Amino acid sequence: MPLSRLLNGLPGRGTETAAPEPSDLDPGQLFEDLVAALPDSLKWEWDERFNGVLAAFESAEKDAVLGEVTSRFGEPLDRRSIKSASRGVKSAIKELGGVSTGQLVFVADLSRDVMLLGLWWPWRDGETVSVRFIPFGQQASAGEIHAVRAAMMDAFGF
Numbered sequence: 001m002p003l004s005r006l007l008n009g010l011p012g013r014g015t016e017t018a019a020p021e022p023s024d025l026d027p028g029q030l031f032e033d034l035v036a037a038l039p040d041s042l043k044w045e046w047d048e049r050f051n052g053v054l055a056a057f058e059s060a061e062k063d064a065v066l067g068e069v070t071s072r073f074g075e076p077l078d079r080r081s082i083k084s085a086s087r088g089v090k091s092a093i094k095e096l097g098g099v100s101t102g103q104l105v106f107v108a109d110l111s112r113d114v115m116l117l118g119l120w121w122p123w124r125d126g127e128t129v130s131v132r133f134i135p136f137g138q139q140a141s142a143g144e145i146h147a148v149r150a151a152m153m154d155a156f157g158f
Contacts, residue, residue, distance in 0.1 A: 027110050027135075027148050031155030034133070037068045042131075044156045050096065050119075051149065052134030053156045059122070062129045069118055069131065073106035076120065092117060092136045113140035114148050 035044075039061060047054035057065065070076065077085055079099045089107055092115065093099055106118030114137040121130045135148040 027116075028151035028155060030108075030110070030116075031133075031152050034072060035155050035157075037072065039064055039068075044158075046153070046158050047132055047134075050132060050134045052117075052132050053152060053158075054130060054132045056123075056128055056130040059127055059129055062122075065129070065131060066120065069106055069120070073108055073118055076104035076106045076118070078104055088115065088138070091138060095138075096134075096136075110135065110148055111137075111140070111144065113137045114144050116148075 038055075039057075041061065042055040042057055042065070044053050044055050046052075077089070077099075079101055082090060082093055082099055082105065085093075085107075089105075093105060096117070096119070099105055102122045104118075104120035106120070108116045108118075110116050114135055117132075117134045117136050119130075119132040119134065121132070123129065133152065135145055135152065137145055
């Protein structure tokens with residue numbers, strides 16, 4: 001199931017379709033689909049800072065990577081549009097340090113309490129971009145977050 005299906009019904013997304021029930025979601029399959037869609041040239045590493053996956057790549061690849069991420073998540077949030085995001089998304093972004101000009105945030109609900117954040121960070125050198133995928137859930141149990149991280153680690157080869 002493409003991640004874009006997960007975005008249906010999120011506030012500010014302009015869709016009429018209800019989001020699938022959390023029981024319909026298979027995070028492992030979602031991560032596998034994402035890995036398969038992104039360029040093989042991306043070298044994934046485990047991001048200890050945010051407990052997710054990270055790939056830094058040359059800006060020459062940014063259009064291809066951004067296109068694949070956008071096609072699965074839908075339109076990203078930026079510094080301005082985050083103001084209209086849900087309270088949970090705003091809280092997550094605040095906890096992760098906020099969003100600067102040029103940075104983007106992709107959001108998909110994996111369950112009632114866990115969301116997947118895609119963080120798009122162009123570097124100041126103008127030659128590098130990083131993309132991170134982080135499961136996040138302030139109301140989620142440690143077990144829920146651990147299960148999503150385990151599925152992510154498996155799909156991304158950790």
